[in-house]
Amino acid sequence: MASLLVAIELATLPTVALVALEHRSRRQPGAIDAAVALLTTSLASFALLALGAALWFVSTGTAILSPEALVGQTGPDRVVLALAGVFALAGIAFKLSAVPFHAWTPVTYAAAPLPITAYLSTTSKVAAVGGLLVLVQAVTGAGVSAVGVALGVVAALSLTLGHVIALVQRDSVGLLAWSSVAQGGWVVLPLATLAPGATSLAVGYLVIYLLATMALWIVIVALANDPARPDGTSLHWMRGILRRQPALGLAMLFALLTLAGLPPAVAGLLTKIGVISPVAAQSFWWLAIVAAINVPLGLAVYLRWAWLILDPLPSPDSEAQVAKVVLPPLWSVVLGLLTATLIALSIWPVMFR
Numbered sequence: 001m002a003s004l005l006v007a008i009e010l011a012t013l014p015t016v017a018l019v020a021l022e023h024r025s026r027r028q029p030g031a032i033d034a035a036v037a038l039l040t041t042s043l044a045s046f047a048l049l050a051l052g053a054a055l056w057f058v059s060t061g062t063a064i065l066s067p068e069a070l071v072g073q074t075g076p077d078r079v080v081l082a083l084a085g086v087f088a089l090a091g092i093a094f095k096l097s098a099v100p101f102h103a104w105t106p107v108t109y110a111a112a113p114l115p116i117t118a119y120l121s122t123t124s125k126v127a128a129v130g131g132l133l134v135l136v137q138a139v140t141g142a143g144v145s146a147v148g149v150a151l152g153v154v155a156a157l158s159l160t161l162g163h164v165i166a167l168v169q170r171d172s173v174g175l176l177a178w179s180s181v182a183q184g185g186w187v188v189l190p191l192a193t194l195a196p197g198a199t200s201l202a203v204g205y206l207v208i209y210l211l212a213t214m215a216l217w218i219v220i221v222a223l224a225n226d227p228a229r230p231d232g233t234s235l236h237w238m239r240g241i242l243r244r245q246p247a248l249g250l251a252m253l254f255a256l257l258t259l260a261g262l263p264p265a266v267a268g269l270l271t272k273i274g275v276i277s278p279v280a281a282q283s284f285w286w287l288a289i290v291a292a293i294n295v296p297l298g299l300a301v302y303l304r305w306a307w308l309i310l311d312p313l314p315s316p317d318s319e320a321q322v323a324k325v326v327l328p329p330l331w332s333v334v335l336g337l338l339t340a341t342l343i344a345l346s347i348w349p350v351m352f353r
Contacts, residue, residue, distance in 0.1 A: 001053040001063045004131055008049065011127035012042045012095065015120065019112040034104075034111035041094050041104040049091025055084035065138040081139075082146035088135050089150050095128030096184040097177075099157035109177035114224055114233070117173060118217035121180045122210050129187060129206050133199050140194045152192035156290040158185030163297035167304070172220050173233045176213065179259065179301065182294070183209050189291060190275045193282040201278065205271040208345070212258040212268065215338040219252050222327050239308045248327070249309050251339045256309075258342055260302035261295070266346035 020035035057063055059080040094101035109117045139147050162182025169175040187206050190198040224233050242249025258268035272295070279288045327335065 001056060001065055004065065004134060005046070005049060005053060008092065008095070008127065008131055009042075009046060011124070012046075015116075015124060016042065018116045018119070019108055021113060021116065030107075030111035031113070034108040037104045038108050041101065045091045045094040045101060047091075048087050052084045052086070052088030052091055055080050055087060059084055065134055085135065085139055085147035086150045089132070089147065089154070092128055092131045092135065093154055093188075096125055096132065096187065097158075097181045098154045098184045098188060099161050099181060102158070102161075102181045102184075105181060106174060106177045109173055109180075110171075114173070114217075114221045118214065118221065121176055121217070122213050125180075125184070125187075125206065125210075129202065132188070132191065133202070136191045136194065136199060140196060140198075145194075148192050148194045151188055151194075152284060152287045155185045155188040155192055156287060158182060158188065159290060159294040160185075160297075163294055163301055166301045167297070170235055171233050172216075172235055172238070172305075175235070175301070175305065176216065176220075180213075182298065182301075183213075183259070185294075186272065186275055189287070190278045192287060193278045193284060195278045195282060198278050201271075201274045205275050208258060208267050208271045208342070211338050211342055212255040215251055215255040215335055215342070218327070218331050218335045218338075219248050222248075222331065235305060235308055238305070240311045242309050248335075251335050253306055253309050254339055254342055256302045256306045258346075260299050260306075262299065262303075264346060265342065267342055268346075 016035050016039045019038055020031050053063070056065070059078075090101065094104070097105040109120065112120065136147075136151075158181050162178045162180070162185060166175050166178035166182060169178060187202050187209070190201040190205075219238075220233055223237055238252070242253060254265055257263075257265035261268040261272035263269060276288065276291050279291060
């Protein structure tokens with residue numbers, strides 16, 4: 001548990017500094033405020049995680065997160081253990097942008113330098129999922145149902161709030177911020193069952209989410225780097241990009257279809273089916289219903305963006321601007337590799353068997 005506490009903070013504090021790194025740039029006037037918001041949230045969540053660690057030690061008599069520590073527990077110890085799991089979940093969930101610990105996400109994403117925002121929405125979440133998996137594996141099979149219920153509530157709230165607010169966003173950064181909240185809900189969804197195979201399903205979904213989101217961010221950063229386009233992250237500038245620049249348009253379109261879970265992006269479809277299947281198998285019907293409602297909501301979020309990319313008749317100003325987008329050679333290679341990986345996983349989905 002001590003290693004988990006240290007690791008979560010080591011993965012968080014450097015990110016706070018990165019958010020405030022370019023506060024003088026024209027696009028990041030509020031970067032310092034965003035960094036403070038992230039720091040405040042991280043400190044509050046660390047306090048909850050530390051409280052969860054203390055309650056775990058009181059309940060089990062050991063600081064080791066292991067199912068063996070729960071053997072023979074009854075009565076009051078079981079209540080303390082449930083509280084320990086819930087507080088530890090609260091301490092980790094903020095890094096995953098899970099509701100109700102998501103408040104920092106739209107503020108920080110909008111004000112941070114775009115490459116740092118891309119980092120926050122992708123690789124930064126690996127630490128959160130790693131800590132969450134350790135916690136879930138420790139209580140899986142131990143009958144600590146309160147942790148599963150808490151995970152289910154967090155997943156349901158994250159899915160619904162993230163999708164609903166993403167629907168009204170007109171800026172790609174804001175849309176991806178709330179998409180990050182919703183996608184965090186999909187990652188947490190199978191873990192709510194506390195089933196033995198749920199962790200691998202959550203990791204599989206996270207991998208596909210990371211690949212698709214990184215592909216989107218590469219194009220967004222390239223659009224925003226044009227000094228002639230002060231609001232280059234607006235969805236308006238992506239209208240008709242498939243016709244003007246087929247390579248960029250196809251990469252964005254396939255990434256959006258992956259996040260939506262629509263063919264031909266079979267990888268996204270299979271991972272979404274995968275995270276819902278244990279919920280249905282364990283008869284978590286209320287959570288399965290919430291997930292089913294959020295499937296069309298997610299389709300609406302990403303297909304709205306995809307429709308702009310496919311628009312054959314962009315407005316004259318957006319057409320002129322889109323034509324100027326040029327990716328640096330290294331970015332082009334990375335974008336090609338990400339897209340090729342998503343396509344390969346859709347053609348040969350071996351990781352989902």
